[in-house]
Amino acid sequence: MNLVPYAQAIKRKYPEPVCLVTTIDEHGKPNVMTIGWWMLASVHPPMMAVSVARPYYSHGLIQRRREFVICFPGETMVEQVLICGAHSGRDTDKFAAARLTPQPATRVAPPLIAECMAAFECKLVAEVPAGDHTLFVGEVVASHVSEKAERRLFSLGGGKLGGL
Amino acid sequence: MNLVPYAQAIKRKYPEPVCLVTTIDEHGKPNVMTIGWWMLASVHPPMMAVSVARPYYSHGLIQRRREFVICFPGETMVEQVLICGAHSGRDTDKFAAARLTPQPATRVAPPLIAECMAAFECKLVAEVPAGDHTLFVGEVVASHVSEKAERRLFSLGGGKLGGL
Numbered sequence: 001m002n003l004v005p006y007a008q009a010i011k012r013k014y015p016e017p018v019c020l021v022t023t024i025d026e027h028g029k030p031n032v033m034t035i036g037w038w039m040l041a042s043v044h045p046p047m048m049a050v051s052v053a054r055p056y057y058s059h060g061l062i063q064r065r066r067e068f069v070i071c072f073p074g075e076t077m078v079e080q081v082l083i084c085g086a087h088s089g090r091d092t093d094k095f096a097a098a099r100l101t102p103q104p105a106t107r108v109a110p111p112l113i114a115e116c117m118a119a120f121e122c123k124l125v126a127e128v129p130a131g132d133h134t135l136f137v138g139e140v141v142a143s144h145v146s147e148k149a150e151r152r153l154f155s156l157g158g159g160k161l162g163g164l
Numbered sequence: 165m166n167l168v169p170y171a172q173a174i175k176r177k178y179p180e181p182v183c184l185v186t187t188i189d190e191h192g193k194p195n196v197m198t199i200g201w202w203m204l205a206s207v208h209p210p211m212m213a214v215s216v217a218r219p220y221y222s223h224g225l226i227q228r229r230r231e232f233v234i235c236f237p238g239e240t241m242v243e244q245v246l247i248c249g250a251h252s253g254r255d256t257d258k259f260a261a262a263r264l265t266p267q268p269a270t271r272v273a274p275p276l277i278a279e280c281m282a283a284f285e286c287k288l289v290a291e292v293p294a295g296d297h298t299l300f301v302g303e304v305v306a307s308h309v310s311e312k313a314e315r316r317l318f319s320l321g322g323g324k325l326g327g328l
């Protein structure tokens with residue numbers, strides 16, 4: 001193998017699975033962001049982790065409410081995922097802009113996204129500074145799936161998204 | 165969406181990218197494990213996170229040496245990845261068993277894997293208990309790529325692996 005700059009090597013990370021993460025503000029208004037930095041973190045109890053850039057609007061909402069929902073968009077949701085990744089919830093109602101349907105969750109305040117193929121309600125259990133991001137670890141307290149299974153949506157590199 | 169048990173919903177996570185993580189013991193003997201729970205964690209400085217089951221041999225090696233290397237196997241490495249996931253470094257020399265070639269890293273003690281398509285040398289910056297696993301966050305201090313780009317190897321569910 002050859003030593004190269006990180007920016008060159010990291011291009012080999014693709015395809016990267018995409019998630020939509022919902023949050024809620026103190027007035028009960030939901031927000032949603034697109035993220036690629038997500039993983040499973042524990043089997044018993046089930047936990048997931050996401051890494052969120054510190055300036056993001058959702059970053060503060062997760063810290064305050066300590067709840068979030070991780071949703072898997074299917075391959076038909078390219079437009080919605082692009083919209084949720086291109087705007088900030090500070091000045092945009094992204095559920096309206098992306099025509100996403102909030103569906104009440106069962107154990108947390110942030111909503112599910114009715115159009116997604118799976119959703120995991122999470123309660124924050126750990127918060128770890130990591131460079132310019134924060135790792136949020138959530139315990140999964142309820143899980144949901146859509147009727148129909150789809151292929152997951154992935155970031156393919158070069159700004160392209162597609163199902164795999 | 166419909167409320168279902170977590171074990172049912174999490175089947176929708178696939179495809180999941182696979183990584184090989186190398187470590188080294190106090191006598192300088194390298195070990196390697198297969199993991200699926202990996203993500204990027206920071207842009208500046210670059211960081212990555214992995215979640216490792218607490219009983220794993222590599223778990224203790226990361227804690228003691230505080231260094232590890234995250235490698236991306238390409239689609240041709242199915243057999244090697246299965247071997248590294250099916251045995252423990254406590255009683256198996258997995259580099260030998262899987263016929264992997266350790267290549268000296270530049271900034272850390274654990275080796276690169278010459279057959280992989282990318283490798284990221286990491287120094288441990290945070291360690292977070294998460295249920296039955298531990299999240300290890302590493303700063304990437306050097307990066308490497310193979311001559312030839314390949315498709316990454318993914319876990320496709322049902323014990324199958326394939327390139328995407």
